[in-house]
Amino acid sequence: MSWLTNTVIQPSNTAQQLKYSLIRREPTVTMAEHLHARNDALKTNGFTFNGISTQINITPRGSDWYFTVCAVMTVSSIVFVGMGLRKPRTHRVFHYITASITMVAAIAYFTMGANLGWAPTEVEFHRRDHEVAGNYREIFYVRYIDWFITTPLLLMDLLLTAGMPWPTVLYVILVDEIMIVTGLVGALVTTSYKWGYFTIGCVALVYIVYQLAWEARIHANHVGPDVGRVFLWCGSLTAVVWILYPIAWGVCEGGNLISPDSEAVFYGILDIIAKPVFGAILLFGHRNIDPARLGLRIRDVNERIVPEGPNVKPGQQRNAGNVNAPEGSTSA
Template sequence: MNAPIELLKRAGNEALRVNPTVADIDITTHGSDFLWAVFSVMAATGLGTMIWSLKLSRGERAFHYLSAAILATASVAYFSMASDLGATPVTVEFTNYGPAEVNGARPTRSIWYARYIDWTITTPLLLLEILLVSGLPLSTIFVTIFFDLVMIITGLIGALVQSTYKWGYYTMGCVAMFYVFWVIYGPGLKSAAHLGDDFKKAYLYSSLLLTILWTLYPIAWGLADGSNTISPDGEMVFYGVLDLLAKPVFALFHMFALRKCNYSSLHLKSGKFSDYEDLAGNHARAIEAGKASEAGLAGSDGTVNGTGIGNGVGNGTNTLNPAPAMRQAHATQ
């Protein structure tokens, strides 16, 4: 009679028993249960995205691989938090939630650095998913990702600070976020419009979804890490719902939005060098022939002063064939 009951107990969530809480204000088993559910969704969607990518040619999987990387990273973070790992106690500035004192001192609250590590990896990848569709130059993309990292890192530092100075970091993070938004809706939208209506719509709709969600994260930070107004379980639900919408839902939405777009217009197609060697060689030979023609050196048979261009047309000496040189350069890399 007691054996089935013991088995049921063992089958339950024992994360907080195995990994005890570290702060006075911390999650409960209910919060851990919710985090396990989010982990399951992240992991399942990431696996599904990788399977979906197998249906595409190898050179057209950039957005699927980005989404899979985002979801894999989030899965690790949520596994850690659901296991009650990846947190550190920090003394609260405000006692809006929880006890006013513990042993004569202000209580501590768990700050989940695992979440910020997740965001440090995933938010730049989310930006890449959008900005690669815009056609913006790499320099603009790099500086936008830099300010995104400033946004995340200042949030982490602010969460770890015990005094009111944390709100200075919070302000800097918000300023960085608004710069990212300016790039998305300023030069980014203008650039995407040049690629055609399909790209403009996909870019705009995906940007709207992501940026609207991102504006809610500072609110969650202010209520949780900042002012200690909501419970840690409430914090997990708030951030968890946002992460579900900003990662698996956004990833699927973005990939479906791009189905009608001409992938080759983005010049993102990748592949082995050997796949394009013949194309590169023919292109180089065409350039050499064009230069020779402009200089008035090419004969009617495609030779330059008796020297064959391309496939050795002419007397067969000193053939200008860039492919071997390209192969040698590639081999030394």
């Protein structure tokens, strides 16, 4: 019986391990920590460019935010293209323009999330706050490449909705390109001369806002109340949001007042409103508007050119209703 007593009284190693496992809790890993651990973009691509290292740069949180905005832009692009596929090919111009805006933005935000597309720039103002302390700040020039492509498309969405003349559309786009280029040059300049470029960009912005608030609004109301209403929604949204961009530039690239992570959130929120939100409102408003009313008559493959009539099918004659008209003649 001694062997039985020893077996009952002395716990086995397995029982002891079970007891210890119940007492000692293994550390749990949240989903956010898991995703954070998987994002090694900053470690992979680093903060050194052409032998210059930045001290003021994004953290993994900023990188995660950039990837989040990239996902928003990507989903928006898919939705906008899908909405366009439900329309005739002659009615997809605004869907394709709007989807192109978010497509380009998605690529730009992926690049920034991967910590690419930036240049080290010496700051004009040196701060004591540890988040913006240092000599070199990370400036994402890819953001300006995005704007150089997408802001003209945004203006085309608005100005074509208003039925503006093509010379005016092209001139406003030129002024917009000046605004973006001066913003980029100012961001990369290390001296106080950057504020000269900033001023030029602000003057260009004032002209663009004037065109949206006055000239284009009058044209849109002349086309029809439904067109005027859509333009009022989208034009007002664009004017208000675009006015906030110089403020963001002033506290980020210009004044070095807020950290690159805060810069990412500031610009990211503005871009989400200015692109996916803007696009959703615009396309919803265009759902019952024929582009031909806006001077955007587009001929499909089974239609004749405009002199024969906009909706004449092959084999039909424009004067088919005049039975007495000789072949090849035209009615008065």
